[in-house]
Amino acid sequence: MDTCIKKIRALAADLLDKGEVERVIGFAKGTIPMATSPIAIGSKQEIEKLVFNSTCGLNLANFATKQKGKIAIIAKGCDSRNIVTHIVENQIKRDQIYIIGVPCNGMVDKFKIAALFKDEITQFEEAGDTLTVSSVSQTQTLSKQDVLRENCRLCTHRNPVLYDVLAAELVEEQVLENPFPDVDRIEALDSDAKWEHFENLTKNCIRCYACKNACPLCYCPTCFVDEAGPQWVGKGQNKTDVDTFHFLRAFHCAGRCTDCGACVEACPMGINVRDFTRKLNKDALELFGWEAGLDLTKRPPLDAYSPQDPNDFIK
Amino acid sequence: MKFITIDKKDWAKGIDKSRRTYQLFGPVKDENGCKIKELDTGLVPDMDYHESVMSAKSVLFPQSETLLTASLNESVEDHHIMKRAENAYTPRAVLGIRPYDAKAILLVKMNFDTKDYRDPYWCDAYEATTLVGLGITRPGPFDFSTSVGCGPFCEDGLDILMADLDDHYLAKVLTPKGEAYAVACGFDAAADDKESQALFDILRKEAEKNIASSVETDKLKEKVLLDLHEAPFWDEVAFSCINCGTCTYVCPTCWCFDIQDETKQKESSRFRNWDTCMSPLFTRHATGHNPRGVKVQRVRQRFMHKLKYFLDKYDQGIMCVGCGRCVKSCPVNIDIREVCQTMNTYEKKD
C-alpha cells in the first residue's frame, strides 16, 4: 500500500498554513510497536508527527465531532462512510470538515501477529506487503495479506466514498460473491452451539467499554448502560448483563455500522465483538438493500419507515 | 528464610497435593491472551507465560463482589436488615504471580486497611491468600518496574519467590504463609542458603540489566500540585483518550469501585463493581453537577492521582509498579511513561 504519508503531510501543511482549517486530525507514531495514536495538530510545525501505515486501525470519525471551527481529517474508506453517517445524523456539518481521503488496502491484525510469537513484539516494520516483525527471541518476515484484520479481508469499500481531496490513487475494490461467510458459519450452527459460541465470545469481557467508546456511532450523551432512572443493565460481571450490553449495542448500531473494526482494535481482550454487529449488517443488506454511509441523502433503514418495508415476520 | 529446590517434574504433583487445603489461582492462556484465573482440578498454571493481560488483583478484589444481602419480604423476621454476604475466604494460593503484581497488592492494602477502617472483604481475602511469585528472567519491553521501586526479582509482598532454572525451580521462602504452602505441596528438598542467595542475586542483577524501559520520577515530589494541575500539556495528552476503563481495569494498583443495590423478587443484594475515574459519570452528583464532566479533567485526574496525589499523600513513591499493562492495552496508545516524563520535567512559565 502506498502509505502516501508525504502527500498527507503536504496536504495537511498546506491547509494549516492557509488557515483553511483549525486542526488536522490524523494518526501519530505510537510509543510501542504496532500502535498509532490519534492526534490533532494545529500548526505546520507539527506536520512531521503525522503518520499513516497498516497499524492505523482506529476510526478517526470518532474524533471528528464537537470540534471548534473547521477541521481536516484523514479518512480511509470505512472512516469516510462514518463521516457520511455523522452528517446524515446531524453530528457534523459537511462544511465543517475537510476530508483527506486515503484509499486503503487493509490494516493488520495485531492479535494475529502477536500469536505467531512466544514473547512480546519489540519491533514492527513494513515495506509494501512485507512485514518484518521481531520479538526478543526471534524475527519473522510476514506477508501483510496473511495477517490482515478480518474486516479488512472482507472489505468492499476501500476507497473513501466522500472526500475533498485524495492523498493517493484509488485502489481496486474487492468484489465478493459472499460478503458474509463469517455470519453464515454462525447461522449454520445449531441452537446449543450458537449459544456456546456467544457465551465463549463474551467470557473475558471486562466492561471497559473500549469498543463502545472507539465506535463513531456511539455518541449518545448518556449511554443506555449508564442510565440510572430507570436502570436498564447491571454494571457488574453478571453474564446476562454483559451479554445484554453487547447485544443491545449491536442493535443500536444496526444499519449504521460500517464494519471499520475499531471496536475489535480497541478491545484489550481481543474479543471479536463484530460477531454481534455483522449479522445485523447482513440483515440490513438482505432486508433493506442497505449499506451504511454511502448516501448523504438517505437516513438508515431503522430511522425511516416505508410501506414497502419487509414485514413477513408478522404472522 | 529457607531455600527449596523443586524439580519441574514434581511441580504439578506438588501443587495438586496442595489442593486439599488451598484453592489455586494462576496464569492461564486462552485465545484472548493470558489471565490469572482460578485453576480447576487438573489445570496447571502456565509458568512459561510472559505477561498476563489482567493483573492478579481480581483474586483479592473480584470485579463484582456481593457485600451485603437483605430480605425484602416483610413476613420474614429480620426483613430489610442487611447481613454480610456469605463469601468464602478459604485459603488460596496464587501461583506464578509476578513481583510487580505482589508489590501492587501492598500499595492497594494501604487503601483497604487503614487505621480508621478495615475493609473486611479485601482484608479477609488478603489474609487467606498466599502469593507464590515467579521472578521475571526476561522482562518484557513495557516493564519499567525498576525505576518505580520494584523490579523483576523484587520480594515485596510475596510469600515465596521462585526462579525458573530450566529443569527446576529454586524457591525462596519469605514468610510463614509461604512455608505453610511449601509444606502443603510436599516440597522439601532444601538447598544451600548461601549458594542459593548468591544465585538469586545474580539472577536479579541479570534480569534488571534486561529491563529496557524506564521513567524518571525524581522531581515529581518537589513540583507544586496546583501548578501541575493547571499545566497546559493536558489538552494534548487527553485528545486521543476515549474514556474507556481499560487502563484502570488492567492496572494492578487501581482500586476504585462502585456500590450498587440490585433486587430479585424479594431478595436484595448490595455489591461492588470495579469502576473507573475515566467514566463520565464517576463524579456526577445527583443534581447533575459534574466537577469532572469534561474529558481532559478526567484524564488529568488519573495521571495526577497516580503520579502526584498518591506520592504527596503517603510519601511512598508513585502509585505505579511499572508493569506496563496500560501502555500495552490502551486502545489509543496513551503512554504513562511519556506523561510521567512530561510531568517530571514541567517548569511553570511565569
Place this chain on the structure above:
Amino acid sequence: MENPYMPYPVRIDDIQIATEDKSLKTFKFIFLNEGDEEKFAYHAGQFAELSIPGVGEIPIGIASSPVEKGFVKFTVFRTGVVTSHLHNMKVGDIMGIRGPLGNWYPWDKLENKNVVIIGGGFAFTTLRSSIVYMLDPANRSKFKNIDVVYGARSPGMLLYREELFEWEKRDDINMHITVDGTDDPDWKYHTGFVPQVVEQNAPKADEDTYAIICGPPIMIKFTQPSLTQLGYKPDQIIMSLENRMKCGIGMCGRCNIGKELVCKDGPVFTLDEINQTPKEY
C-alpha cells in the same frame, strides 16, 4: 473492627415536610438495636450514609445534634433514585444508617471564640446540629458570641422555621434570617441575598472569630468576598464540601480531589486547605 459497610438498622419514627414545595423532608430515625446509638456517637458537622436495602445509599449531613438523645434526624432533598424512594417511605419502615462519617467542625479550635455561622438553602442541616450543640446549657459558655446568617428563596423554603424563630428571640445568639424575596407583609426579618446580609451584619474579623459556611456553590462563591472584605483570613473560614460519594469511608476513590478524600479528610475543610486543592468540586 466492625464491617464499615454494614448499616445500623433503624426505624423511621417521624416524617415532616420541611419546605413548602415538599422537595425536602425531615426524617427522624430510632436505632433498632440496643447499643447502636452509643456506637453512632457523632459530632456536629458529620454525615452518615442512609441505606435502603435494594435501592442504595445516600450521604446526608446529620441534622440532629449530639446533645439530642434517643434519635437522629436528617433532612433530605428529593433529587434521584434513592432520595425519591426515601420520600415515599412511611413511618415504621425499616432501613439502615452507616456512620458517623467524615470529620466535623473543629469544636476544640472554636472554644472561647466567636462563631459566625452562614448557611443557605438546604445546606443548613449540619449547621442546625452545630447551633443546637452550642446553645445547649452544657456548652454555651464554651463559646463567645454566636452570629447566624441563614437565607432561603422564600419563607416557606427555610428549614426548621419554628426553631429559627425561637432562637431569634434569645439573647445569647444573634440571628439574621433572610429570604431572597417575599410578598408576606408580616415578614419580620431581612430580605436580601446571603452575601449582602453577611456584609451588613456579620461581625468584623479578629483573631478570635471563625466563620462556618455551608451552602450551594453559588452562595459560597459570592459570600467569600464579603467575608474577605470583613477581614476573615482563609484559615478562619471553615467550609463543608459536597461531592459524589459511595463508600463514605475513603476506599472507593470516588470523592477524591487532589490529595483529599472528601468523605474522610473532609467534608469540613478550611478555605486555606481548599485553596491548595484543585477546583474539582
